Amino acid sequence: LAKTTQxxxxxxxxxxxxxxxxxxxxxxxxxxxxWYQQFxxxxxxxxxxGYKTKVTNEVASLFIPADRKSxxxxxxxxxxxxxAVYYCLVGSRDSNYQLIWGAGTKLIIKP
Amino acid sequence: xxxxxxxxxxQILAAGRRMTLRCTQDMRHNAMxxxxxxxxxxxxxxxxxxxxxxTGKGEVPDGYSVSRANTDDFPLTxxxxxxxxTSVYFCASSVExxxxxxxxxxxxxxxx
Numbered sequence: 001l002a003k004t005t006q007x008x009x010x011x012x013x014x015x016x017x018x019x020x021x022x023x024x025x026x027x028x029x030x031x032x033x034x035w036y037q038q039f040x041x042x043x044x045x046x047x048x049x050g051y052k053t054k055v056t057n058e059v060a061s062l063f064i065p066a067d068r069k070s071x072x073x074x075x076x077x078x079x080x081x082x083x084a085v086y087y088c089l090v091g092s093r094d095s096n097y098q099l100i101w102g103a104g105t106k107l108i109i110k111p
Numbered sequence: 112x113x114x115x116x117x118x119x120x121x122q123i124l125a126a127g128r129r130m131t132l133r134c135t136q137d138m139r140h141n142a143m144x145x146x147x148x149x150x151x152x153x154x155x156x157x158x159x160x161x162x163x164x165x166t167g168k169g170e171v172p173d174g175y176s177v178s179r180a181n182t183d184d185f186p187l188t189x190x191x192x193x194x195x196x197t198s199v200y201f202c203a204s205s206v207e208x209x210x211x212x213x214x215x216x217x218x219x220x221x222x223x
Contacts, residue, residue, distance in 0.1 A: 034211075042216065043203070043214025043217055044203075044212075046212060049210070087154075093208050094208065099156070100170070101146075101153035102153050103153050
């Protein structure tokens, strides 16, 4: 099972770009990298998923270097409402595979 | 509104009682999951189902059972609740295994 390591917490300010890095040294060939956001008292919400290089959607970008041993979630111009816990998960789409959720990164955005 | 619905929203349950948490999705997703989340921790997978008629054990299956009689419903049953099962339970679904998952609003269960 691919294990991930991410910072426990991060602070930033409104309007800044925030980058959260996740380490996954034993990522397997078939593994994808997925990020979720969770607000208090809510279920997680999918942000982005990627396999290699760069993926961008309307809310974030995901940068994956060639060796795929780490990935960086980039949130452009954050606002107070981006304060949440962010989870990095690594796993394949094999039907018997179970994603392992770590404790995530608690991101606090200050005014 | 399409999505995934859990019931009840919260419940206080006496230890030893049987309880079923309900989960229904209307997105025709193949895969469904049950997670528990304890305070300050990440989610832990209890059981999953890759398609109707099949189920599998997750990381923490003991004390829980599930069934998947059809595509839409994935109930989670606690046969005899214990205080260590006090947690927030999230149901989720995805088109296929480990693709974008959609989560319910959660069920806060307290076993006393």
